[in-house]
Amino acid sequence: MLRTELDIVTFGDLLHHYPYRYADRSQIVRIGFIDPRADYIQIQGTLVNITEEGEGRKKRLVATLYDDTGRIDLLWFQGAQWMKKSLKQGEKYLVYGKLNAFNGILNIPHPEIEPLNAETASPGRQPMYPTTEKLRVRGLTNRSFAKLTYALLEKVKPGDVSEILPANLLNQYRLCGRYYALRWLHFPDTEEHEQAARRRMKWEELFLSQMMIARLRLQHTAQAGWRFDTVGEHFNGFFRNHLPFALTNAQKRVLREIRQDTATGKQMNRLLQGDVGSGKTIVALMSMLLALDNGFQACIMAPTEILAQQHYYSIAGLLEQMNIPVRLLTGSVKGKPRKEILQQLEEGTLPIVVGTHALLEDGVRFRNLGLAVIDEQHRFGVGQRARLWQKNEMPPHMLVMTATPIPRTLAMTMYGDLDVSVIDELPPGRQPIKTIFARDMQRAKVMEFMRKEVDLGRQVYVVYPLIEESEKVDYESLMAGYEQVKVFFDENRYRIAMVHGRQDAAERERNMQRFVKGEAHVLVATTVIEVGVNVPNASVMLIESAERFGLSQLHQLRGRVGRGAEQSYCILMAGSKISEESYKRLQIMVSTNDGFRIAEEDLALRGPGDMHGTQQSGVLKFKIADIVQDSAIMEETRLAAQELLATDPTLSLVQHQPLRYALAQQRKESHWGRIS
Ligand code: ADP
Ligand code: MG
Numbered sequence: 001m002l003r004t005e006l007d008i009v010t011f012g013d014l015l016h017h018y019p020y021r022y023a024d025r026s027q028i029v030r031i032g033f034i035d036p037r038a039d040y041i042q043i044q045g046t047l048v049n050i051t052e053e054g055e056g057r058k059k060r061l062v063a064t065l066y067d068d069t070g071r072i073d074l075l076w077f078q079g080a081q082w083m084k085k086s087l088k089q090g091e092k093y094l095v096y097g098k099l100n101a102f103n104g105i106l107n108i109p110h111p112e113i114e115p116l117n118a119e120t121a122s123p124g125r126q127p128m129y130p131t132t133e134k135l136r137v138r139g140l141t142n143r144s145f146a147k148l149t150y151a152l153l154e155k156v157k158p159g160d161v162s163e164i165l166p167a168n169l170l171n172q173y174r175l176c177g178r179y180y181a182l183r184w185l186h187f188p189d190t191e192e193h194e195q196a197a198r199r200r201m202k203w204e205e206l207f208l209s210q211m212m213i214a215r216l217r218l219q220h221t222a223q224a225g226w227r228f229d230t231v232g233e234h235f236n237g238f239f240r241n242h243l244p245f246a247l248t249n250a251q252k253r254v255l256r257e258i259r260q261d262t263a264t265g266k267q268m269n270r271l272l273q274g275d276v277g278s279g280k281t282i283v284a285l286m287s288m289l290l291a292l293d294n295g296f297q298a299c300i301m302a303p304t305e306i307l308a309q310q311h312y313y314s315i316a317g318l319l320e321q322m323n324i325p326v327r328l329l330t331g332s333v334k335g336k337p338r339k340e341i342l343q344q345l346e347e348g349t350l351p352i353v354v355g356t357h358a359l360l361e362d363g364v365r366f367r368n369l370g371l372a373v374i375d376e377q378h379r380f381g382v383g384q385r386a387r388l389w390q391k392n393e394m395p396p397h398m399l400v401m402t403a404t405p406i407p408r409t410l411a412m413t414m415y416g417d418l419d420v421s422v423i424d425e426l427p428p429g430r431q432p433i434k435t436i437f438a439r440d441m442q443r444a445k446v447m448e449f450m451r452k453e454v455d456l457g458r459q460v461y462v463v464y465p466l467i468e469e470s471e472k473v474d475y476e477s478l479m480a481g482y483e484q485v486k487v488f489f490d491e492n493r494y495r496i497a498m499v500h501g502r503q504d505a506a507e508r509e510r511n512m513q514r515f516v517k518g519e520a521h522v523l524v525a526t527t528v529i530e531v532g533v534n535v536p537n538a539s540v541m542l543i544e545s546a547e548r549f550g551l552s553q554l555h556q557l558r559g560r561v562g563r564g565a566e567q568s569y570c571i572l573m574a575g576s577k578i579s580e581e582s583y584k585r586l587q588i589m590v591s592t593n594d595g596f597r598i599a600e601e602d603l604a605l606r607g608p609g610d611m612h613g614t615q616q617s618g619v620l621k622f623k624i625a626d627i628v629q630d631s632a633i634m635e636e637t638r639l640a641a642q643e644l645l646a647t648d649p650t651l652s653l654v655q656h657q658p659l660r661y662a663l664a665q666q667r668k669e670s671h672w673g674r675i676s
Contacts, residue, residue, distance in 0.1 A: 005132045011152055015182055017145070018201070018624050019127030022188070025096060026125065032069025034099065036106060042096045043072070044116055050087055052080060063087060065095055073107040075100075092116040096143075112141045127186050149186050156182075164662040165204060166655045169640060175200045199633070202625040207637040208666055209622075211659070213416035214641045218649060220417060225267030225397055226370050231259070232293035234324065235286060242321060243282075250274075250425035251283055257421050258287050258399065262371075268397035271415045274423030275595040276403045276559025277430070283423070284373045285315055287399055292324070292351050296370025296396075299353045301360075303376050305330050305505050306512055310534055311375065312354040313516075319352075329355035329364070332505045369396045376402060403556065407596075407603045412638065413627060433562040435570045435590045446571055447488035450540050454494060454521045458539040458566060463557055465548040466501070466526040474526075475502065481544060482524050489522055498524040527553065536564035546572035546589075547582035551602035554589050581605075603628055 003009050008017055028042050029035075045067035053062050061080035064071050074095065076083045087093075097111030129145040161179040163170075170177065176184075180193075181200040188194035247255070254272060261268040274280045288298035300315070302308040312328040319326055327341050327350055344350035348367030353359065400418065411420070438446055450460045462485055464478045482498055489496055497511040497520035514520040516535055523538075527549075541561045546554060554572070561568035572586050588601050627634060644656070651660040 005135050006130070014149060014152060015156075015186075016623065017129060017149075018185055019129050021128045022194070023096070023126045023128050028094075030069045031065070031067050031072050034070075034072070034106060036099070036101065038099050040096065040098050041108075042094070043067070044092065044094045045071075047087060047091055047093050048089060050084060050089055052084065065093065073105075074111050074113065075107050075109045077109065087113070112143050114141075114143060125187075146186075153183055153186060162658055164658045165207070166644075166659065168655075169207075169644075173203065173636060173640065175203055178204070198624065201623075202630055202633055203637060205622055205625045206630065206634050207640060208663060209413060210416070210634070210637045210641040211644070211663055212667065213413070214638075214645050215663075216417035218645060220267060220269045223267040224265065224394060226262070226294070226296060226394060227265045228259070228262040228290055228294040228296075228370070228397075230293050231290065234289040234292045234322070238286065238289055238319075238322060242318060244318070245427065247282070248279065248423070248425045248427055250423040251279055254283050254421040254423055255286055257419075258283075259290065261419070262287075262290065262397050267395050268399070269418050270397075270399050271411075271418040271420045272399060272401045272423070273406070273420060274401070274403065275426070276556060277426060277563050278403075278423040279427055280375075280401045280403070280423060281311065281314060282318075284375070284399065284401060285318060288352055288371055288373065291370040291397075294370060296368050297345070297348065297351050297353075297366050298371040298373070299355065299359055299366075299369065300373040300375060301355055301357070303356070305332065305356055306499075306509065306533065307375065308354055308356045309509065309512075310516075314534070315352070315354060324352065325350055326352045326354065329353055329358050331356060331358050333358070371399065372396045373399045373401065403559065407600045410599075410603060410627060412634065416638075429565055430562060431565075431567050432593050433558055433568045433570050435558065435572065435593075437572050437574070437586055437590050440573065440575050443573070444488075446542065446573065447485075449569075450522075450542065451488060451494075453540050453569075454489070457537075459515065459518065459520070459535060459537050460522050460540040460542065461538060461557075461560060462522060462524045462542045462544065464524070464526055464544045475500070477545075478524070478526060485522060485524055494522060495520045496522040496524060500526045527557070533560055534563060535560070537566075538563070539566050539568045541568075541570045542573060543571065544573050545575065546586055547574045547578045551585055551588060551598050551605070555595055555598045558589070558593075 006017065008014055023040060025042050028044055029038075031043055031045060034041060034043070043065065045065040048064050048066065050061070050063040052059060054060055059077075059080060061076040061083050063074045065074055066072075074097075092115070093113050094116045095108065095111045095113050097108040100107050100109050126143070126146050127149070129142050131140065131142055131145065135141075156179075158177075158179045161182060163178045165175065165178070169175065175181075176196045178200070181197045181204075184193040184197035185201060188197060258268070258270065261270060272280055272283065284300055288300065291298040300311055302311055308328060308330050312326065316326045325344075327344070329338070329341050333341065341350065341353065342363055342365070345353060346365045346367060358364070400415075406415070453460060462481065464474065464481055466474045466478070478498075478500060482496070485496060495514070497514045499508045499511045501508075503511070511520075511523075512533075515523040516533075518537060538561050541558055543549065543554065543557055549557070558570040561570060570589075572589060574582070574586060578586075585601075585605060588598060592598065625633065647653075648656055651657075651663075
C-alpha cells in the first residue's frame, strides 16, 4: 500500500518522505472555546453516537466528541466502514484536524484521531507529511508517519547516513551535514535548524540534477558525429529556386548555427525554440537538405499522426519540383506501403522520411541516418530521443524543436544538456492576434461575429477542453457544443467538421483534411489540434471553458490562427462563475502575445508539474526543491556542478566517490537513461 500510494519501499524512502509543514500540537483547545475562525485545532474528549448517515454516495460516518464544555461532530466521507470498526463508544480520544462549518455548525472532517493515553497525551510540534486518502482511511495517518519516522531516526546514527556532497562544497555554500539535515527536516528543534535542513536537501537535490545535466553535456561534446562539410545542390538549389519566401534574419541565423554545428565532426544536440508560427518547419527542411548534400538520410518525427501528416504534405509540396523522394511513416501505414518504406530506408533510396513514434520501432532501419529532427519535443518521453540515437553506429545529429517557450529555470533543467537556438522574430506581415475575453451569455454575439468572418471567406475553430478525469462529461459537452454550433451555422450554407480522440485515425484525418483543404468552414475540436496544425486561412479561434486550460496551452491554441495576412482573433469563453485567479490568468492572455511572458506567468502560477507536457518528462520530479522559488539555489548548484566537473570530469577523486555513487543510483531510479 505504501508502495503503490507513495512509492515508499525502504527505510531510506521513509526518511526521504519529507514533511511539507509542521503543526503546532502543543495546544489542546476545550471544545466549548473553539474559535470558529481557527484553521487546524486539537481537542480531546469522549466519543459518543457513532452513526452512519445518508444513502449511497452521500453516506458518511458521524461521531460526536464531547468534553465538559461542549460537543462537536467528526465526519468521515470515505472509509466509513473501516473507521466505524476501529472507533469505540465511550472511549477518550485525542483529535486533530481542520475545522469546517456546515450551516453555521462546526465539524471536523477526516480528523486524525487516536485513543488518549499517556503516550499520546502531548505531541508538541509535529511534522505534517503528504499522504493519501486511501492511506488515511486505513489508519496510516500523518501521526503514524511521524511516529514511524521518529522511531527510525532514533535508531539512525550519524555514521549510518553517508554524506554525498564533498566537504569543500558544504563549506563554501554553508550547508549542514546530511545526517542533521534529515533529522532536522523531520523534527526540527528550532526554526533555524528547519531552514538549514531544507536548504541543504534542496541544494542536494538540485545539485544532483545539475550534475547529471552537466555530465550529459560533457558526453555530448565528446561524442563524435558525422561531418557535414558540403553545402551542395539540394540546399542551394532549394534556396535559389524553390523557397517560397525570404527567410527572416532569425531563420538565417539558426541555419548558420546548425551548419556550423554539423561541420565540426561532433554530434549536434540542438534545441530550436521558436514561438508558434515563427517558421521552424522550413529551418528543419533546409537542415535535412544539408544532410542530403552530404550523402545522408534525414527524418522528422512529430508527436501525433495529424502533425506528421501536415509536415509530410508541406515538405512534399516544397520539394515537389526537386525530385527528392519523401514518404510518410505512421502507425496506420501498414502492409505493402510500409514494407516498401522500410526497404527503401534500409537500402538508402529514400532520403527523407516523415513520421510519428512509428519511426522508433525496431523494424525501422536506416542505411545512414545523418539528421533526426524532433518536432514538439514535450510530447516525447526523454528516453525516446535516445532511441533515435541508436539507429546508427554513429548517432545522427539531433535537432529538437519546441514551440512552447520555456522559462529559463525550466529550460536549464529540461534541456540543459542541449545547445539552444532561438527564432525570435515572426515572418513579416503578420498582424498581432486580438484576444478577447467573453462570457457565456455573449455567445450569440460571438457566433454572429464568427459567421461574419466565415462569410468573408475565412475559417474558424471552436475548441473544447478534454481532460482524462472528466472525459465522459467533456465528450458530452463537446457533442452539445457541436449541436449548438449547428444552430448558428446553418447546415445548408456552412460545412462543419469535427475531430476528437474517440474517432479512429482515418476518420479524424478525413475531417481534419476537410478543414485543411478549405472544404469545411468550422472545425469543432478538442485539443488534438493544439500543436502544429497550420491552416493560414483560419482567422478565429474560439476556446470554450477557457479557464480550464493552462496558459501555455491557450497560447498554443491561439497560435493556430494569425498565420496568414488577415487580422485574426482568439476568443476566450468562460462561464460566469470563474474564480478570481482564473480571471487573472485569462487577462494575461488578453494582455500579451509574448509566449515567453506567458510561460513565466504559467510557471509561477501553477508550478512546473503542471506546465504543458512536463509531467511526462520525468526529469522535473523534485521532492523538496521548487524550481520557481528556488531558482537562486538552482543557479548556485549549476555553477558548483560546472566547477566540480572542470577539476574532476570523470569523478575519480576519492572525495567524489560518494557523489558518484549517488548519481549512479539516481540515474537508475529516474527516467534519465541515455538522453540524446
Ligand atoms: P512553427 O514555427 O509554428 O512550426 P511554421 O513552420 O508552421 O511555424 O510556419 C508558420 C507559417 O509561416 C507557415 O505558413 C510558413 O509557410 C510561414 N513562414 C515561415 N517562414 C516564413 C518567412 N520567412 N516568411 C513568410 N512566411 C513564412
Ligand atoms: Mg510547427
